[in-house]
Amino acid sequence: MxxxxxxxxxxxxxxxxxxxxxxxxxxxxxxxxxxxxxxxxxxxxxxxxxxxxxxxxxxxxxxxxxxxxxxxxxxxxxxxxxxxxxxxxxxxxxxxxxxxxxxxSFYYDPEKTVGYPSYATKTTQMALDLSVFTELFLPSTYRNDVIIDDEGYGNYHISIPETLSYDGKNTTVSGKLEKGKLTLYDPNLLAYPASNAFVLPKGAEGYYSMGAAGTAEEAFARLQKLDEYDYYTAYFSLSELMDYESFYEEFGLQAQWCAVHLGKTTQAVLGMSTGISGSLMDWDREAYPRLCLLDSKSELSELIEMPKDAQIMQTHFLSMLSYMKDHPETMALFGAGELPWGDIMRYVNEKGLTVYGFTVTARRDTILEIAQNDMISYVYTKPFR
Structure with missing residues (x-):
């Protein structure tokens, strides 16, 4: 064995x-x-x-x-x-x-899909956030398109193209998003307007006679010194508060963005576009009706008529406020502090949509022509680029 x-x-x-x-x-x-x-x-x-x-x-x-x-x-x-x-x-x-x-997964995901427009190009989280934020806070700086390159580990390279140009030049701003922190190589894209760019009408809550261009006389005098061929963003202040419907009848064809009066709820300058261009958007319409004017499920004729309807525009403005209230990470992403969204929404619901100013990006002669309107009490201008 x-x-x-x-x-x-x-x-x-x-x-x-x-x-x-x-x-x-x-x-x-x-x-x-x-x-x-x-x-x-x-x-x-x-x-x-x-x-x-x-x-x-x-x-x-x-x-x-x-x-x-x-x-x-x-x-x-x-x-x-x-x-x-x-x-x-x-x-x-x-x-x-x-x-x-x-x-x-622990950080802000700019590529998260929030909707699919009818032509099958998805709406991403950052595109929707950018659309709401720039329309609400940044006159004449609307953006709703973002090109995203995922580098992994919560890091992204982003490019924000300009979809609407007032001076015939389209610029793209690039930057990086690192673990929820956004850095743009041209930070001027997200620059807020001066807090006193507009001057409230006499008798309105928060009225102050001086604005960013000095007194009213000084502000109007400066218009003559503008270059004839350069483009400027002009902040026109109204001599009295106007309900949205009256405002649009008077200035709707000229205005690009209007400032909404919010009483004593906040000193922030908030408003909305009266006619914008960009990519069609898709989102949760049940939660935020009329959130974007560029609605992928609306006909072109309806999109053109939307800014004329005061009720639609009030719903639009309230939805933007509600969206920002529900998405504090959006405010943090763009470096903004929190606002009393609930108080602002209650004020608009009670008082309706009233306007105290608007912006126009144009050359000197167009700005001078609008400034001659008796309803204009103050004008502050800054170079468009």
Whole structure:
């Protein structure tokens, strides 16, 4: 009987006590040398030992046992190598394929899909946020298109193209979004208007006679010094508060953005566009009706008529306020502080949509022509670019 057969019977517990003790002694004897066998194909001590006739049988059994142990050790090391390799490969794949997405999930995702316009180009989270924020806060700076390059780990390279140009030049502002923090290479894109760019009508809450261009006389005098061919953004203040319908009848064809009167609820300058151009948008209309004037589910004729309807525009303005209230991360993204959105919404619901000023981006002669209207009490201008 070979030693392999003895070992098999030993493992099954079928050996007599004497043979069992013999196998155990052999295992113990070879246990000390087994750790060297995995890197030496043959043990010199086993090769050079010349068995005597007396222990020839024992030597053969020892050699059989040695080969068996060697084979088992090699097999164990192969299995361990395969297992370790698989674990390392899985870890590398997880790090390269899944870990960037896991990290990114903890931060603002500009590529999140919030809707699909009818022509199948999706509306992303940042495009919708940019649309609402720029219309509400930034006169004549509306943007609703963002090109996003995902770099992983919550980092993105972004480009914000200009979809509407007043001077025939289209510019694209680039930047980076790193773990929820936005940095634009031209920060002027998100520059707020001067807090006193508009002057409220006399008797209105918050009235102050001086504006960003000095007194009214100084402001009108400065218009004559404007360059004839350059473009300017002009902030026209009204001599009295006007309901939206009356305002649009008087200035709707000229105004590009109007400032909404909000009483004492805030000193922030908030308003809305009276006619914009850009990409069609899709969003949750049940939660935010009329949130965007560029509604992908509206006919072109309806889009043209929307700014004329005071009720539609009030719904539009309130939806923008509601959206900002529900998305504080949008305010944080663009570096803005929180506002009392609830108070502002209640004021608009109670008082309706009233306008105290508007903006126009144009050349000097157009600005001078509008300034001659008796309803204009103040004009502040700044270069368009």
């Amino acid at each position: 070979t030693f392999r057969e003895l070992l098999s019977l030993y493992q099954k517990g079928k050996l007599p006590k004497e043979q069992q003790e013999y196998v155990e002694s052999e295992i113990e004897k070879h246990e000390a040398i087994s750790e060297y066998l995995y890197d030496d194909s043959e043990l010199p001590v086993l090769e050079n030992a010349a068995p005597s006739e007396k222990n020839e049988k024992d030597t053969k059994q020892s050699e059989d046992f040695t080969r068996l142990i060697r084979k088992m050790i090699r097999r164990a090391f192969i299995k361990m190598g395969v297992t370790v390799g698989a674990v390392v490969l899985a870890a590398v794949m997880a790090v390269t394929c899944f870990f960037p997405d896991i990290v990114a």
